[in-house]
Amino acid sequence: MEVSRTRRVTASDVAKAAGVSKTTVSYVLNQTPHQTIPEHTRRRVIDAVRQLDYTSLAAARALRMGRNDLVLFVLPDWPLSHALTRVIEQVTDGLARRGLSLLLQRLGPDRSLISLWRQLAPAAVMTVEAIDAKDELLIRKGGTFIAAAAISDFGIKQDRIGAMQAQHLISRGHRHFGYARSSNPKLEALTTERYEGFRRACLALGLNEPFTVDVDLSLDSAIGAVRKLSEAPANVTAVATYNDEIAAAILAGMRVAGMMAPQDLAVIGVDDEPFAQFMSPALTTIRQNHALFGSHFADRIAAGINGEMLPSSPKLDVLALVVRDST
Structure with a gap:
């Protein structure tokens, strides 16, 4: 279905293109709990969203305000260890000092990165794992800064x-x-x-x-x-x-x-x-060194959002041997 680009694409357009109700579109894009949407239906909605380049109300609000101060951190499917928690704490504190807020989300069968991105319209997306190439291109074209594979890029191999x-x-x-x-x-x-x-x-x-x-x-x-x-x-x-x-x-x-x-x-x-x-x-x-990592990464995200040159990784080593009695 072709939709005229002289007007903003609506949820009704998405529903018509996907052959579903507007309510179903809302359930899919908002990850509404206690609603069981078949995978093939969910996929039709997501495909229609991509085809029509649908922008959520959150994105529209962000455009009216001039910016969105939300940073979406897509958590990996790992247990929340002390190490990962420390990274989250440091990034949260670093972003807060720059007027930015960190939102933690996990992906799943009914929660894709693209649907979250469209729903939340964040200023940046942060991950510790690589993003699908097609999704990454779509997000970058939408003007959202991506900091992906952050841990390995920082030097924690x-x-x-x-x-x-x-x-x-x-x-x-x-x-x-x-x-x-x-x-x-x-x-x-x-x-x-x-x-x-x-x-x-x-x-x-x-x-x-x-x-x-x-x-x-x-x-x-x-x-x-x-x-x-x-x-x-x-x-x-x-x-x-x-x-x-x-x-x-x-x-x-x-x-x-x-x-x-x-x-x-x-x-x-x-x-x-x-x-x-x-x-x-x-x-x-x-x-x-989670404190160093978190501080650097907050700087990197803030610079990326503002279109500034990204800071280089600190010269200090982020890994250190701590020798105690067990060896």
Whole structure:
């Protein structure tokens, strides 16, 4: 259906093009709870919105006001760890100082990025994962600043985290390693990247492949993982973990098995969670500078919204080894 460009496209135009009611269009675009819209119907509405270049009332209000001070942060489908929470806090504070507000949203089967963008008309969209190329083009053409794949762009490379763990354990004289992965499927990509960094660092020095175990943050799983590490063909003397929570689980499993760190098995985590320093033994870990990241990213978003030159990444390292008693 062709709609004259001499007038603004309305929800009624979208409904007619999609072959649905105006109410259905409203349900789809506003993510109305307790309404079950078939996927094929939802897709027809979204396709009609894209075809007609429909602009929501939120966008119209933003145009009348001259700007929208909302920054949409599309949360990844990960657990809200202490690390991610700290990033959110720092970005929120940094944006608030610039008169901008951060809104957190997750995507899902009935909540697409494009529908959220059209509904909210944010000044910027922030993600820690890459955006679909077609969606990114549409959003940029609409005048919205996008800061995508923010963590990797900033320099927090997941494989580098794993490499730093390996380098520390090697410096302690260890040559036979284990790696404790998270069994949470939502963390598979991050777990794999960190493990690959650890693995490559070992192989680069002619060491054997690390012996891997999966942990699901239950005591039984931790005990089983420690048992497997103890019975591994190689004499595993040190284990790197996906994060501090997995490290805590491994240490708990070791206590049940009557093992001590680092005498029987050295353990290193990631994130420097608040509890890490209070564990027994205190946990060696890799710290990510979330305050620096959040402040820089708020500056980057504000500059992008205002059409200014984007600030370069700080010279300071965002990753740091924190050595404690577990290694």
